[in-house]
Structures are given as structure tokens and as C-alpha cells.
Amino acid sequence: MQNMLETSARLLKLLSLLQSPREWSGTELAGRLEVSTRTVRNDVERLRNLGYPVHATRGAVGGYRLGAGANLPPLLLDDEEAVAVAVGLRTAAAGSIAGVEDTSLRALAKVEQVLPVRLRRRVNALQTYTVAVPARRRGPEVDPQVLTALAAACRDHERIRFDYRAHDGTATRRDAEPYRLVNWGRKWYLVAYDVQRGDWRTFRVDRIEPCPPGGPRFAPRPLPAEDLAAYVSRGVSTATWHYRARIVVHAPADVIAQRLPATAGSVEVIDEQTCAVTTGADTAESMAMWIGLLDADFTVQDAPELSAALRRLADRYRRAAG
Amino acid sequence: MQNMLETSARLLKLLSLLQSPREWSGTELAGRLEVSTRTVRNDVERLRNLGYPVHATRGAVGGYRLGAGANLPPLLLDDEEAVAVAVGLRTAAAGSIAGVEDTSLRALAKVEQVLPVRLRRRVNALQTYTVAVPARRRGPEVDPQVLTALAAACRDHERIRFDYRAHDGTATRRDAEPYRLVNWGRKWYLVAYDVQRGDWRTFRVDRIEPCPPGGPRFAPRPLPAEDLAAYVSRGVSTATWHYRARIVVHAPADVIAQRLPATAGSVEVIDEQTCAVTTGADTAESMAMWIGLLDADFTVQDAPELSAALRRLADRYRRAAG
DNA sequence: GGCCATTAGGAACAGTTCGTTCCTAATGGC
DNA sequence: GCCATTAGGAACGAACTGTTCCTAATGGCC
Structure with a gap:
């Protein structure tokens, strides 16, 4: 029994060593595990029988990988951790990263399988008796492969090439230095230096x-702003x-700010x-609305559409007030 | 080796049987596992040595629990599932359910420990190179114990008693029949029938x-609305x-709706x-703004503050338009 | 082709572990 | 006291483990 535990521990240690991205010779593994090379070969055979694909190269520069x-x-979690995983997976399944939903539900099924009945019932009750208010708009979905590949490129300072689809559906080829991913609600943005446009x-x-x-690889530039979220x-x-x-x-700048x-x-x-305010909006009317919320007198300069919208609204409000 | 695998499988099966909320006699377990009762006692001893708290009662109605x-x-995940768990846990740590953060980070550390280096670097890069735009307001935090307890009460149709803190901080004792939890963005609500107020x-x-x-326990009533999210x-x-x-x-009801x-x-x-619109807002001015967004002529009835606000805005817009 | 360093795997052996049978002892409800 | 339960030691044959020893195959280099 004690030897069985030690053998299991040695198998896990071997598995851990093999997970680093290099090749190991039998002699090295035997030294690390403090057993003979024949035992290493036995252990390798056991890992293979357990389904782990251990590859071997013979010859002068051979080894295991x-x-x-x-x-x-195997992952060992306690009750609280397992519940956190289950709750987190349900949150992820409802989030903005596409393709995670199926994987999350698969993992969730496995987690629920190891939960004792009382915890499983609790997690299920939360799901069954919760109603979600739908978001006003369904956000765009992001491929997790793309997301993690972009993150890796940011980390490694590697230039990326991509087709970028504009609002109207046309695609342009881009060549850029990626720096940061920005998550704003359900949307993900990449802050990058466009090499062709030089900006x-x-x-x-x-x-x-x-x-x-x-x-x-590129030599990193200073970021365009300290507060990238605000930028x-x-x-x-x-x-x-x-x-x-x-x-x-007609009010002080700090009050309006x-x-x-x-x-x-x-x-x-x-x-x-x-103070002077530069602002904008989709329509002249909604721009007038937002300006009205500043709660201060103002003068329009060189914006005839806005002036026209303000006159229309003034007439409407005067008539409505009675 | 083959027997060792069978023993491990038998231990996991025994653990699984013991996780159901009942007591098992040694004879029953021996039959289920197809071994002798002495072997069951050996296996129980092994589970105890592995840290599982197996309790036993001797005597005529004894057994194991x-x-x-x-x-x-142990939980066995594949690469995609493990990454989904890691991403989901990071999402949960940033979410609205308090107290999940520490547990999520603990579980996350365990998940990352079993990830091979290449996946761990990917998950870490996503965390390191992502900037989040802060939510305009930090949402209120919800205790997961309270949340799952409320969900369980909904499921079991059990009345709950609680102190309810109002906006100004004062607390009132409530006695209610809980029906559904509603999640709206970062806020969680409980839809319940207040027994004392009868509503x-x-x-x-x-x-x-x-x-x-x-x-x-209570006999459930019909819910107050079919679309609880909208309600x-x-x-x-x-x-x-x-x-x-x-x-x-002065426009058709369906257009305004x-x-x-x-x-x-x-x-x-x-x-x-x-058509007639009943509306409201925090201030008369912002109410005027929202009404302006309907883009239709209208008449105010019996709302002097709104009429006064409309006149003030009309004057301001007329002066600003030049 | 020879040399050298690697993996592959059979066999023998002593020590260890496992599951079963057999047994005595303790506990708890009726 | 009886009966049904758990607890745990001991003996035994079968199976497993790790080591030593060995032959065989592979692959790079000179």
C-alpha cells in the first residue's frame, strides 16, 4: 500500500516532468526519480497504459517526450472550490467569448459528476430558479483561439497579419504590432500600431x-496613453x-467636466x-439632448444642423408646456 | 499492475457509493464491489489513510457513511475544459458574487498547476495583456451562501424570514414566500410574496x-407575471x-411603444x-429630455414641474440657437 | 561500417502487497 | 442473551514491484 502510494506519486512526478516542452533521456529521468532506468521504462509503459501518449526516440540523441x-x-478540489468552478463555468457559458459555451458545459458536467448530491442540488437550484434580464443588445462573440493567440503575440512582441472586416463588411489586410487587449463590457478590442498607416x-x-x-518580432514602442481603458x-x-x-x-470648465x-x-x-465643449452624437436631436443635460446656458458655433434642431425642440417644448 | 488499476477503480467506486446520503453495511458494499467484507474493511482503511472521513457505526443497525x-x-479534464475552467474562474473572480473571488483564485491556482506549460503561458498572457474598462458603477456584492440558500428555498417552497435594509439603511423584518431570483447585470433580485403585506x-x-x-412550506401561488425579467x-x-x-x-401608440x-x-x-404615455425620472429636466427623444409632438397634463422645465429648456435652446 | 548512446523488453529473483479465509473481540438494539 | 454489525490480527497463495543482467534494435557521427 505504501509502495503503491509511492508508485502513484512517482508516476505523477514523471508525468509532470514530461509535461515540460523538452525531451528527457531515460538516464535523466532515472536520476530525477531515484529509480533504475528499467523502472523508468516500466513507468513509461504504465503511463501509456493509462492513456498518456509518451513518445520515444531511439539512438544517440533519443529520449522521451x-x-x-x-x-x-487529476485535479483535486474541495467543496467550495468545486462550487466556484461550477458557478464560474455557468457565468462563462453566458459570456462574450464564443466557443467556450460547449466546452464549459462539458467541463461543468464533469464537475457536477464529482459533486456530492447536496452540492449538486444547490448548484442546480441556482440555475433553475434564476431568471436573467436579457442584455439590451446581444454582444458580438469572440473566438477564444483568436483571443489567446492575440494575447500570446502581445506577450512575445510578434507582429501579426490579419483581415479586418469594417462595419459595412469589406475586409482590408492589416499588418500591426499588437500591444494590449481591452475588454469593455461584452466587447473586446486590440490596441495595436498599424505598420502600413504608421499610426x-x-x-x-x-x-x-x-x-x-x-x-x-518588434521592439516595443511607448503605449499611446497611460490609461488605456479611457483611451x-x-x-x-x-x-x-x-x-x-x-x-x-457659460459655466466654469471644472463644473462642466x-x-x-x-x-x-x-x-x-x-x-x-x-468653457468650450467639443461633442457629437448620431443625430442632431440627441446631441441637443445631451447638451441640455449639462444644465447650463450655451452658444452654438458653426453647427447649423444643431442650431436647427435646437429651434425645432424649442418650438415643440413651448407648445407642449401649454 | 492490472490489479492495481482494478483496486484504484474499486476505491473510486466505493467513494462514489459513500457519497450518497445514506448508510451502507459492509455486506452491502461487499456485494456491490464483488469482494469480501474483509476487503471492504481494508478499502475503508485505505480511504481513511487518503484523508476521506469515513464514519462507522457498530451494532445491529451499523454501517459506513x-x-x-x-x-x-479527482477531476479529469482535457485541455479545452481546463482552459475553460481557468477563463471561467477569472470571469467569476471579476463578477458580482462576493466571496467567490478568493475561492475562485484558489481553485484557479490548482487548475494552473495541472496545466502544461504551453497552456499555462497562454492563460497567463490573456490575464496580463488584457485591460478592463471599469464599469461606470461598482455593482453591489452578493453573498453566495445567501444566494444558494435563497435558490434552495425557492426550490423547496419554504418560507424565509429576513431583515431587509432599505435605501436609507433602516432594516425591517420580513416574512416571505420566495419564488425566483432575477439577475439583471450586476444586481440580483428576489421575487417573493410578502406574507405580512399580502402582496x-x-x-x-x-x-x-x-x-x-x-x-x-407553502403551497405555491401563480407568479405575478409571465415575463419575470420584464416585470x-x-x-x-x-x-x-x-x-x-x-x-x-400626437403619434400612433405602436410607433411610440x-x-x-x-x-x-x-x-x-x-x-x-x-396615445398617452405615463413616464417619470429623477428630475423634471431629465424627464423632458427623455420625452424629447420620442421625436413627436406632445401635450403635458397636470404636471406643472414638467411644464416649467419645458419652458426653461425652450428658452435656453432658443437663445443658444442664435 | 564501426562506434557509441539511446530505447525496447524478457527473465530471474527477493521483497512487498493484495484478497481471502479464519478467527477473536467489541458494540448496540431488541 | 441473542443477533447483526464493525474492528482487526494472522496465515497463505497469488500477484506485483524494482533491480540486476542480458540481448536486440535504432540513429547520429566519424
Whole structure:
């Protein structure tokens, strides 16, 4: 029994050594495991019988290596951890990363199989008696292979090539230095330096189609902003504006800066009681609405559509007030 | 070796049998496992040596049972499943369920320990090179014990007692029949029938402090709505309005119903070209803004604050338009 | 082709483990 | 006290384990 435990421990240790991406000679393994090389060969045979694909090369530069498709060692969790895994997998199955749903449900089935009945009933009750309010919009889905490949390219400072689908569906070939992934709610963005355009760009990950092979390594540049979250959220918001305007607001700049979300525009000081706001929106009417929320008098400069919208709204409000 | 595998399989089967919430006699286990009772006693001793708390009762009605705190059997995942678990645990650690974070990180450390180096580096790169745009507001946190206890009470039709903290911090004792949990973004709500008030209520789960013991079982009533998600989201939104108004809109009801979010109010038909909208907001000005977004002429009825706000806005927009 | 270093695997052996049979002892309900 | 349960030691034959010893095959290098 004690020897069986030691043998099991030695098998797990062998499996762990084989999981590093190198080749091991029988002599090296025997030294590490403190057994004879014949015993190593016995253990290798046992791992193979347990389904682990151990590959061997004979000859002067031979050795052992774990092949692709190897099963992972067993995972031992306590009650709380298993419940956390089950809850986390349900959350992931409902998230923004596509393709994780099936895998998560498969893993979840395995986790539930090892849960004792009382914990399984609890996890199931939470699922059965919870109603979710649907998100206003179903977010775009992101391929986990693409996501992790981009993360690896960021880490290794490797240039990537990809086709980028624009809003209207047309695709352009891009060659870029990837730096960071940004997750904003259900959307994922890649902050990269577009080599052909010689400038920084923010790409939607769900519109990226990688074109292997990757490119050469690059020397990293300074990032375009310290606060990348703010950089991306501001850039993304302003990119969708159809109408832009510059208005003079009759209030101090710091007061208005508090009332204006960073994604809604920018504030410049004119003097102590006046500031200029550059803003925009999809429609002139909604722009007028947002400006109204600043709760201060203002003057329009060189934005005839906005002026027209303001007159229409003023007339409508005057009539409605009675 | 073959016998060693059979012994391991038999130990796992014994562990599985012991996980059901009943007591097993040695004779029964011997029959199920097709070994002698002496071997069952040997196996029980082995499970104990492996850390599983197997309790035994001697005598005429004796037997074996697995005690509290038992370790779970080993979990075998493939690569994709392990990565899904790792990604799901990171998602859960960033989610709305408090207390899951520490447990998730503990489980995550165990998962990463069994991952081969190439997968571990991938999962780590995703974490390291991802920046999250912070949510506009940090959501309230929910205790997972409370959450799963409420789910179990819903399932078993058991009345619950709890202290409910209101917005201003005061707590009231409640006695309610729980029916469903509703998850809306980062907030969790409980739809229950308040027994003392004799009516349906929607409670914020983060403000519930359960007071055990639970109450008696109840015969379930019909739910207050078929679409509970809409019921809760509408009820929650309207509860926070400081100002309410009824306006007559000069447009067909179906056109306005499309433009008005369900959480922003309700639409009634007056005739083919007119409908009535009941709406509200925190301030009269923001109510005027939302109404402006309907993009239709309207008339205010019996809402002097709204009329005054509309006049002020009309004057401001007229001056700003130049 | 020879040399050398690698993996592959059979055989013998002493020591260890396993499951079974047999047995005595303790416990708990009726 | 009777009966049914768990507890655990001992003996035994069968099976397993790790080591030593050995022959055979493979592959790179000179």
C-alpha cells in the first residue's frame, strides 16, 4: 500500500516532468526519480497504459517526450472550490467569448459528476430558479483561439497579419504590432500600431481574421496613453459620431467636466466663467439632448444642423408646456 | 499492475457509493464491489489513510457513511475544459458574487498547476495583456451562501424570514414566500410574496440578511407575471422616479411603444393618431429630455414641474440657437 | 561500417502487497 | 442473551514491484 502510494506519486512526478516542452533521456529521468532506468521504462509503459501518449526516440540523441493530446493529471478540489468552478463555468457559458459555451458545459458536467448530491442540488437550484434580464443588445462573440493567440503575440512582441472586416463588411489586410487587449463590457478590442498607416489603431477583436504565419518580432514602442481603458472607450465612442459641434458653455470648465462623461466629448477653458465643449452624437436631436443635460446656458458655433434642431425642440417644448 | 488499476477503480467506486446520503453495511458494499467484507474493511482503511472521513457505526443497525469535509474525487479534464475552467474562474473572480473571488483564485491556482506549460503561458498572457474598462458603477456584492440558500428555498417552497435594509439603511423584518431570483447585470433580485403585506415584492439580494430558521412550506401561488425579467426591470426602474407625468403624444401608440424602452414608462392607446404615455425620472429636466427623444409632438397634463422645465429648456435652446 | 548512446523488453529473483479465509473481540438494539 | 454489525490480527497463495543482467534494435557521427 505504501509502495503503491509511492508508485502513484512517482508516476505523477514523471508525468509532470514530461509535461515540460523538452525531451528527457531515460538516464535523466532515472536520476530525477531515484529509480533504475528499467523502472523508468516500466513507468513509461504504465503511463501509456493509462492513456498518456509518451513518445520515444531511439539512438544517440533519443529520449522521451509527451505527445499532443495528453490527458491532464487529476485535479483535486474541495467543496467550495468545486462550487466556484461550477458557478464560474455557468457565468462563462453566458459570456462574450464564443466557443467556450460547449466546452464549459462539458467541463461543468464533469464537475457536477464529482459533486456530492447536496452540492449538486444547490448548484442546480441556482440555475433553475434564476431568471436573467436579457442584455439590451446581444454582444458580438469572440473566438477564444483568436483571443489567446492575440494575447500570446502581445506577450512575445510578434507582429501579426490579419483581415479586418469594417462595419459595412469589406475586409482590408492589416499588418500591426499588437500591444494590449481591452475588454469593455461584452466587447473586446486590440490596441495595436498599424505598420502600413504608421499610426495607432483600435481594432474590434470579433472583426479580426488572423492570417498566419505571424510576422517578425518588434521592439516595443511607448503605449499611446497611460490609461488605456479611457483611451479606448473615448476613441470608440467618438468614432461613431455622425454630427460634431463646438459650443461655448457659460459655466466654469471644472463644473462642466464633472457633468460630461469622458466618452461624450472634451472640455477646454476659455475663462473663469466660460468653457468650450467639443461633442457629437448620431443625430442632431440627441446631441441637443445631451447638451441640455449639462444644465447650463450655451452658444452654438458653426453647427447649423444643431442650431436647427435646437429651434425645432424649442418650438415643440413651448407648445407642449401649454 | 492490472490489479492495481482494478483496486484504484474499486476505491473510486466505493467513494462514489459513500457519497450518497445514506448508510451502507459492509455486506452491502461487499456485494456491490464483488469482494469480501474483509476487503471492504481494508478499502475503508485505505480511504481513511487518503484523508476521506469515513464514519462507522457498530451494532445491529451499523454501517459506513462519509462524514462532512470529505475531499472530492479527482477531476479529469482535457485541455479545452481546463482552459475553460481557468477563463471561467477569472470571469467569476471579476463578477458580482462576493466571496467567490478568493475561492475562485484558489481553485484557479490548482487548475494552473495541472496545466502544461504551453497552456499555462497562454492563460497567463490573456490575464496580463488584457485591460478592463471599469464599469461606470461598482455593482453591489452578493453573498453566495445567501444566494444558494435563497435558490434552495425557492426550490423547496419554504418560507424565509429576513431583515431587509432599505435605501436609507433602516432594516425591517420580513416574512416571505420566495419564488425566483432575477439577475439583471450586476444586481440580483428576489421575487417573493410578502406574507405580512399580502402582496408581491421585489427585494435586492444584497440587502437581505437571512434570519434562520426558515419557515414552513407553502403551497405555491401563480407568479405575478409571465415575463419575470420584464416585470422586475420595469418595477425596479419606476420605483426610483421622483417625478411622474402623464402626457398625450400626437403619434400612433405602436410607433411610440417602439421608441420607449419598457423601463421608461407605459403607453396607452387614445385613438389611431394619439396615445398617452405615463413616464417619470429623477428630475423634471431629465424627464423632458427623455420625452424629447420620442421625436413627436406632445401635450403635458397636470404636471406643472414638467411644464416649467419645458419652458426653461425652450428658452435656453432658443437663445443658444442664435 | 564501426562506434557509441539511446530505447525496447524478457527473465530471474527477493521483497512487498493484495484478497481471502479464519478467527477473536467489541458494540448496540431488541 | 441473542443477533447483526464493525474492528482487526494472522496465515497463505497469488500477484506485483524494482533491480540486476542480458540481448536486440535504432540513429547520429566519424
